[in-house]
Every structure is written in structure tokens, then in C-alpha cells.
Amino acid sequence: MFFMKGSPDEPKCGFSSKVVEALKGENMSFGSFGILTDEEVRQGIKNFSNWPTFPQLYYKGELIGGCDIIMELSESGDLKALLYLSK
Structure with missing residues (x-):
């Protein structure tokens, strides 16, 4: 689950947009929640x-991280491995 500002189709901040791009770049399906809609x-x-x-x-109720961590994992190839290998 991805808690973000906005939605995957319309991110409301650059950090959310970067993570959406990383997840889509890995062809990962994910649920999202726009945190600006519910304080x-x-x-x-x-x-x-x-x-x-x-x-x-x-992922599976565990925090993977925010933008910086996700981008590091994506760039190293570890994001795909983390999410696919822990199924």
C-alpha cells in the first residue's frame, strides 16, 4: 500500500511522483491512499x-520507507527483489 499526496494518476508532490514512477517502472501493481483527503x-x-x-x-503491513529509501532500492534493483522475493 502506498500512502501518498494525491493519486498515482495525479501526484500532488514530487516525492510521491518519483515513487509512483519507480513502482510503475518495475511493473508493480499497488494500492494507494491519498493522505490529503483524510487528516x-x-x-x-x-x-x-x-x-x-x-x-x-x-508491504505486508511493514513500512518499506519513504521516497529516498524507495529510490535507492529501485536504483540498486533491490526494490523488485524485496517485493517479489518476499511473496
Whole structure:
């Protein structure tokens, strides 16, 4: 699940846009939630993850990371391996 500003079709920040591009570049399907639409969910996710910023990518209920981490994983090829090998 990808918690982001905006939607995959219309990201509302550059960081969300970069992660969407990385995920689509890996041909990964993913669900998303636009955190700007619900302040309660936004704050709840921040508290749950102990991560103050968005976007946030989760896999099997675990926080993978934000934009910088996802971009590093994508560039190294580890994002695809992490998500596909842990199925």
C-alpha cells in the first residue's frame, strides 16, 4: 500500500511522483491512499510508522520507507527483489 499526496494518476508532490514512477517502472501493481483527503488517517499512519513524512510505502503491513529509501532500492534493483522475493 502506498500512502501518498494525491493519486498515482495525479501526484500532488514530487516525492510521491518519483515513487509512483519507480513502482510503475518495475511493473508493480499497488494500492494507494491519498493522505490529503483524510487528516485522521494521515496522523494515524504517522503514529503507526513513527515516520513523519509522506509518501510511505508498505508491504505486508511493514513500512518499506519513504521516497529516498524507495529510490535507492529501485536504483540498486533491490526494490523488485524485496517485493517479489518476499511473496
